[in-house]
Amino acid sequence: MLPRPLLLTPAVLFIACGGAKSTGGETAATLRGAIGGARPAAAGAATTAVQTTPAAAGWISLFDGQTITGWHNYKTPGAPVVGWSAINGELVRTGAGGDLTTDRQYANFELELEWKVEPGGNSGIIYRIDPSSDVSYTSGPEMQILDDTKHPDGKNPLTSAGANYALHPATPGIVKPVGEWNAVRLLVNGNHVEHWLNGTKMVEYELGSPDWETRRQASKFATWAGYGRAPRGYIALQDHGDRVYFRNIRIRELP
Incomplete structure (x- = not known):
């Protein structure tokens, strides 16, 4: 279970202006910022380069490359972080x-x-992990991270990299080989959610919609009453027992 550089000064970020949405498998142009991250625009849409700073655009870095300030192990806020380290600018x-x-x-x-x-x-x-949940994944939906080639979950699109774990299948052939970096954009706005991987929209769904409920009832989440219900909550990087690396982590809150 459950992005690369342009020649810029450090204060400059290029943002791609998007267009129409699709239901999945949509390839988009990706422009890279000084902080990093994928800023995909919808296929066929014109892109405009806009110079701005990350702060002006509302982006906040969640990892400075040296410390794990701003994070805690689930259910232990305020305690020293265990099992995760900042190594060579990566969160591991x-x-x-x-x-x-x-x-x-x-x-x-x-x-x-x-x-x-x-x-x-x-x-x-x-x-959107409900802090009252004993474990994160009983309330928070998950964008899957996986080695699709060697992990058994990679044989099923519902549990492959980029999927809405066990509910909405990932577009195949988008995840990069082991050892290469994959760029994520996760959009959560009201009930609307999009998973983007390496400039491609993998899945798009509406929390609480009839389609969502049908899929949830047919999954292992059927008995977890709070799954996908919280209007706000924590964001977590999952400890599934394997070594995994993250970098260029940033967030922009929406109204």
């Missing part, structure tokens, strides 16, 4: 410790980051 799952969870809770947001895994690796990005 190095041992058992539990999901790494933001100190703050978020409702509507865009999250951008890069990840890579070791052979057979498994992790995920879990969002």
Whole structure:
């Protein structure tokens, strides 16, 4: 379970202006910022380069490359982080410790980051986690992180990299080989959610919609009454027992 550089000064970020949405498998142009992250625009849409600073655009870095300030192991806020380390500018799952969870809770947001895994690796990005949940994944939906080639979950589109874990299948052939960085954009705005991987929209869904409920009832989440219900909550990087790496983690809150 459950992005690359342009020649810019450090204060300059190029943002792609998007167009219409699709239901999945949509390839988009990606322009890179000084902080990093994928800023995909819809296929066929014109793109305009706009110079601005990350702060002016509302982006906030969640990882400074040197410390794990702003994060805690799930259910242990305020305690020293265990099992995760900042190494060479990367946030790495190095041992058992539990999901790494933001100190703050978020409702509507865009999250951008890069990840890579070791052979057979498994992790995920879990969002809107109800803090009352004993474990993160019983309330928070998950964008799957996976080595599709060697992990058994990679044989099923519902549990492959980029999927809405166990509910909405990922577009095949988008995840990069083990050892290479994958660029994520996760958009959560009201009930509307989009998973983007390497400039391609993998899935798009509406939390609580009839389609969502039908899929949920047909999954292992059927008995988890709070799954996908929280209007806001923590964001977590999943500890699934494997070594996984993250960098260029940033977030922009939406109204």
